[in-house]
Amino acid sequence: MKLVKFQGALLAGTLIAGAAHAADVTLTIESWRNDDLTVWQQTLIPAFEAKNPGIKVVFAPTAPAEYNAVLNSKLDAGSAGDLVTCRPFDASLTLFEKGKLADLTAMEAMKNFSAVAKSGWSTDDGKTTFCVPMASVIHGFIYNKDAFKELGIEVPKTEAEFFAALDKIKADGRYIPMSMGTADQWEAATMGYQNIGPNYWQGEDGRAALIAGAAKLTDEPWVAPFRSLAKWGQYLGDGYEAQTYPDSQNLFTLGRAAIYPAGSWEIAGFRQQAGFELGAFYPPVPNPGDQCYISDHTDIALGMNAATKHPEETKKFLEWVGSAEFAELYSNALPGFFSLSNAKFALKDPLAQEFVSWRETCKPTIRSTYQILSRGTPNLENETWNASANVVRGAETPEAAAERLQKGLASWYAPQK
Template sequence: MKRAHLSILLMASTVLGMSGAAQAQDVTLTIESWRNDDLAIWQEKLIPAFEAQHPGINVEFSPSAPTEYNAALNAKLEAGSAGDLITCRPFDASLELYKKGQLADLSDLEGMRNFSDVAKSAWQTDDGSATFCVPMASVIHGFIYNKDAFEELGIEPPATEEEFFAVLDKIKEDGTYIPMAMGTKDLWEAATMGYQNIGPNYWKGEEGRLALIKGEQKLTDEPWVAPFETLARWRDYLGDGFEAQSYPDSQNLFTLGRAAIYPAGSWEISVFNEQADFEMGAFPPPVQAEGDTCYISDHTDIAMGMNADTEHPEEARTFLNWVASDEFATIYANALPGFFSLSSTPVEMEDPLAREFVSWREKCEPTIRSTYQILSRGTPNLENETWVAAANVINGTETPEEAAKRLQEGLASWYEPQQ
């Protein structure tokens, strides 16, 4: 009886030990992010899809306010209290975290094979030897238009620059609609929806962008001045008081049906779908002449990395491989139309406007914003200076040549390849 009793005790202790081991295997991964607007998508769609396939790994999405994210994340990383997974902004902010040893090298992550070099470029070292974040999504630049307005006026989406200005002239002549909704008050709008939108067709996308980084082209060269010359012509089509018009003002003018065309980023799609009561279409930046190769800014926007000090590196890598999967790409891109998967595998889009934007990848060469990689690390900051230059040119307070000369002098003052 004593032996039987002892056996029962041993079995019980073994079962309890196994139960404890199973419980010990359950881990919780925390995601740091600046995207607090998509909390519901993570909680209701993405995390449940992952957890259903990976019992024992729980995930919590813990966003900060966008304007506070960088400072809050840096403080947490320094204090050792940051989450296991870090949502990565493109280029220098994340590169600095990697250089400090706070983001892990993910170059050998199996899922990385699903992404092109351009897709990974925003989260790599300058020499491309290390990749430290899994690309999640990009945004595409172009023009959104009011289909009802175009139908009323008997006009079609333009393909060339000549057709583009002919369309603007017809809308202006009719007088029912402001031809284009864009202001210059917030500065960045003029550069992001203006210069970086149309510019790649002039400097030939990656060819020009990389030539600028290498010092083989200058901002005073024709391909970099010409977009400013075109922007100067936009002045006549932006409506009265555009100089005092903010970004939200521009959005409202378009969604209320008062403007026919909106120089856009695809991130507007979700907002416009909710606010506009008319059908919308989109067209890519017009080329200079029929038959020219078209280029689009397919700008790397968001990715996810691993805290180098996470206590759960294997589980974090499991999650990151899922972020690199077709399943994640499909859920994310359709839950947030306008934020497009960077995966090499095409994603079937449900939203018609999002489908239109992403279809341009099939006929146009992709590039990223010219100021984002390397060229805005010094003072003056080229990205911020381009905001000012684009707004000044549209306002008519600076000529295209003056703006380009000032930008070139600022860049050359600290960037050796341009000296």
């Protein structure tokens, strides 16, 4: 009799344990970011799991170059993870239009993000959002504080002050004024034209006017940044035309150049490699008293596989990704990748804090070529790379570059015809 009771108790215990085990749900995250695997495993996922017993999360990245093809295959085969890391704009929009990503517009966490923050993962009309924004990268200039101190240079606020600083550095001769090359082309556009341009075309207002066809690339606000860029070549040092992106990084971190036109993604690497104090300033405005604008470019987000077998648990995780807690954890774990949330918090890295503080002074925008305007041929983004590099080298005038870009865009984009 006692044996039967013992067996019954053992069976009951086993059933209870089995039921508890069965209640655990495992969510899998698809991502192209394999460099932040330890951040997810050691910081982000443990923080979520501690507050959500019964939900386990696995971060399963794919090599960046293979991600789009692998993800599409998995989604088509029904084997993709519950959570999908979203690239900005067209790649993710296409997945949503094919029914592969769920509509997340009604999520409570979406209230924590501005329209600009959501623009990379929203439909063209802005009414539907299908990924929770995670982070952006901010553009500006990183500089050698020691060099500025030696030369008695103040952080420039206007374009005139910027070029005066470059002239002073060049005249002194100890440092290359600015480290950027044109061999790879994209830097001239991304850290050049798209960095300083928003101050001329007034950020989102100008970008929206271009999309609507109310503005043209030959209008003064779009030609003016090319004119400013045309002056850069004389400050980039000998042989900049053959200088690659890694060359430019090395010149700066070795202390040979005073200023680096930058994206905030450089912070972690520069912090490790530079043997001097780093500072940063936002793109100087054309005239004293002008409103400043920064390229606060949407970079990464997280969506829900529309075919997930665990929609409630997946939404719970996404609500957390949209929370202030996640914003602070993520931004501090990956300095230079800034939460797109409206949440206020301090960053531990002082250079990262400097970049993100500009949001309080300057109006944010995204790169002008990324939404809608690069869907046709010629591709406006790629053409802007070439045009920017040409203008820096003096191979094309600002006016000719703008005319060429406008002609290319008008050849396929109806509102510009």
